Amino acid sequence: MDRHKGRPRAAGESEQEADLRASVLSLxxxxxxxxxxxxxxSIPYLPLQYFTFVVQVFNRSFVFGGNAAFISVAFPSCHFGKLYGLVMALSAVFSLLQYPCLALVNGPLDGNPLYVNIGLTLLSLLAFIHPLSVFLHCRSLASQRAISASS
Structure with missing residues (x-):
C-alpha cells in the first residue's frame, strides 16, 4: 500500500481517496x-501441504495487517478500535464454524473432506467482491471529480 501511496495524485484527489485507491491491490x-x-x-499431497502451511502464515499476516490498514484508511480514526474489535469478534464467530464442518466430515461424509473443501473454496470466491467494490467506488469518485472539473 505504501508503494502505491507514493504515486502522484490526480488533480483534486484527496489523500484519503489516494489511500483507498492504493488499498485495492492489497485487498x-x-x-x-x-x-x-x-x-x-484441498489437495491431499504431503509436499504441497508444507507449502500450504507457509501460505497460511503469510495469509494470516496479510488478512490481519491489511484489515487494520483498510479500516484506518476507509473510516475515521475515532472508530478504528470499535471496527477492529467488531472484525475480530466476527472472525472468532466464524472460527466456531470449524466444529460443524468437522462434524460434517466425520459424520455423513465418512472422513472425506473434499466436499467441505470445495464449498469453502467457493465461499472464499465471494471475498473478491470487496476489492472490486472498493475499485468501483474509487473509479466513481474519479469520474465525479472529472465531471465537476469539466463543468
Whole structure:
C-alpha cells in the first residue's frame, strides 16, 4: 500500500481517496492468497501441504495487517478500535464454524473432506467482491471529480 501511496495524485484527489485507491491491490492480493490457500489445502499431497502451511502464515499476516490498514484508511480514526474489535469478534464467530464442518466430515461424509473443501473454496470466491467494490467506488469518485472539473 505504501508503494502505491507514493504515486502522484490526480488533480483534486484527496489523500484519503489516494489511500483507498492504493488499498485495492492489497485487498486483491489478500483474497488471492486466501483462494490459493483453500485450493492447496484441498489437495491431499504431503509436499504441497508444507507449502500450504507457509501460505497460511503469510495469509494470516496479510488478512490481519491489511484489515487494520483498510479500516484506518476507509473510516475515521475515532472508530478504528470499535471496527477492529467488531472484525475480530466476527472472525472468532466464524472460527466456531470449524466444529460443524468437522462434524460434517466425520459424520455423513465418512472422513472425506473434499466436499467441505470445495464449498469453502467457493465461499472464499465471494471475498473478491470487496476489492472490486472498493475499485468501483474509487473509479466513481474519479469520474465525479472529472465531471465537476469539466463543468
Amino acid at each position: 486483491f492480493l489478500t483474497v488471492l492468497q486466501c483462494l490459493l490457500f483453500s485450493i492447496c489445502a
